[in-house]
Amino acid sequence: MGNRVSIVIPTHNRASLLRRALVCVQSQTLRDKEIVVVVDGSTDDTLSMLATSFPEVKVVHHPSSKGPSAARNAGVAVASGEWIFFHDDDDLMHPSHLAELLAATLAAPPQSLVAGRSRDFAVRDDSIVFSPPVWTAAERSDTDTLIQFLEPTALRTITHTTILWPRRLFDTETWDETLSFYEDFDLCGRAILSGLHVIGREVGMYYIRVHGAPRITHAGDDTNQLLWSARYWLKWAAILRDHPEHRACAEALRNGLMDSLIRLSIVAAGRSYMPQLAAAFREWGGERYYVTPPPRSPLKRKLGDAVLNLAGFRALHLMLAGAEKLRRREAPYLDRLEAPANEADRQDAFYIGKYEGEAEDQTAAERSRATIASSASR
Structure with a gap:
């Protein structure tokens, strides 16, 4: 089995955030990778931005939105890697996230799905704030994992974005296109019932953005x-x-x-x-x-x-x-995120700031080129 990783990113009308995600993915230390972006009915400038700034990206275009599950299925269908990584278009990750996940997955027992670390982040008053990192237990029963997916108040320590998925799984399982909420828990649960076993490893770091928009593209009302x-x-x-x-x-x-x-x-x-x-x-x-x-x-x-x-x-x-x-209302979740408190936090803040800044620099450069081209044509 080869070790090429296909990063599948569904997106809908979030060109600015998608740019940040792509800058982040391009910065991954893992070399053998491809990027597949599924543009799911976007009406903003996503397609032109991809053509101009990320010509190497493999693009699938849905003229009208089919939802995140259908978009991920479409991305898997054109992916060439032996491993699939699902990246949300508003998130970021540590530059070694994929490399560490792949190494841990290859070292794990057969039939294992290795879940790495994640943490929430936000940009608040021009500063980066976090939740504590989370990851799942190194060894746990499949039943305990299913309970986490089914219990509505459970602490979520596993997400589809912290797992490197074997391509062969999608020969028999696909994202449920009738679901656009809890669709990730559904896939994880069906993977377990197919014979795979989720184990936690303290590797990588996936940064989940907290903001006012829906967590997933087209999450609906x-x-x-x-x-x-x-x-x-x-x-x-x-x-x-x-x-x-x-x-x-x-x-x-x-x-x-x-x-x-x-x-x-x-x-x-x-x-x-x-x-x-x-x-x-x-x-x-x-x-x-x-x-x-x-x-x-x-x-x-x-x-x-x-x-x-x-x-x-x-x-x-x-x-x-x-x-x-x-009842006295609790502070909004965003206000409960905290400033970096240790060296690991400061490193995470550095990389997030770097991706945000590079994306903004790209946008400014594109605008400048467009202005120059417009002036020259007059």
């Missing part, structure tokens, strides 16, 4: 995300029905179904999903409805569960809305 979430949990309720060895996932699955029931109960477009969600909840051992995530106070948990079961979902929402007005 809140209603669509709720509908995709419901589809995800209904799909996995059906998948795990045929895998009795993963009955240990039942509690996490019930929590996901219950979360969808609560959130969709006041959404008109979600009414058709309610009977299916309720039936799946009962099938997986749900007897009485309960509030999830559960309030910290035992008294509040009992009160919420009682209101839900006696008065229904609308009464619960009214109660939660009233409690939200009285």
Whole structure:
């Protein structure tokens, strides 16, 4: 098996952020690589920017958007590498991220998916701020990993962007094009059921950008995300029905179904999903409805569960809305990210700043050339 890595990047109307991502990918120390960008219905200057600044990139163009899952499938279809890396168009990574991931993957036991490190970052008041780095356990059961994907309140220590995927997996598995939310958890889960085993290694560093736009291209509005979430949990309720060895996932699955029931109960477009969600909840051992995530106070948990079961979902929402007005709001997540505190943080800040600056320099140079060309033509 060769070791060429194909980096697949779906993008939609984010030319400026995509430029930063491509500068970052070009800076990777891994030499044997190709870049595939799937332009998914973009109406900005993405195509011209790619042609001018990144002519070596392999481009797939969808004239109208098909969503991130379809875009990734299209990228895989034209990729020539034995390994696939999925990069989001608004993120960055340490220059040795791919090289370290490849080395760790080649050193791992057969049938392993090695998950590396990641951390959130943002540019706040011209300064770079971070969350602590996260990575998953070096050894964990497949069931524990599936629970992390299914439990709606679980700490996420695995993302599709911290894994180097074997190309052969996509001969039998593809991204689910009916999902544009939780689609990465779905793929990871199906990879596990296909016989692959996720292990964590303290290697690489993937920088996940925190900003006001959707985390993924074309993530849709809140209603669509709720509908995709419901589809995800209904799909996995059906998948795990045929895998009795993963009955240990039942509690996490019930929590996901219950979360969808609560959130969709006041959404008109979600009414058709309610009977299916309720039936799946009962099938997986749900007897009485309960509030999830559960309030910290035992008294509040009992009160919420009682209101839900006696008065229904609308009464619960009214109660939660009233409690939200009285509760002191937490600081927005962006405000909780912290300035670099040690040498590793400062190194990460250096590389992020470098990529951001180089992308801006490229943009300025292009504008200058365009101005000169326009003046010469007059």
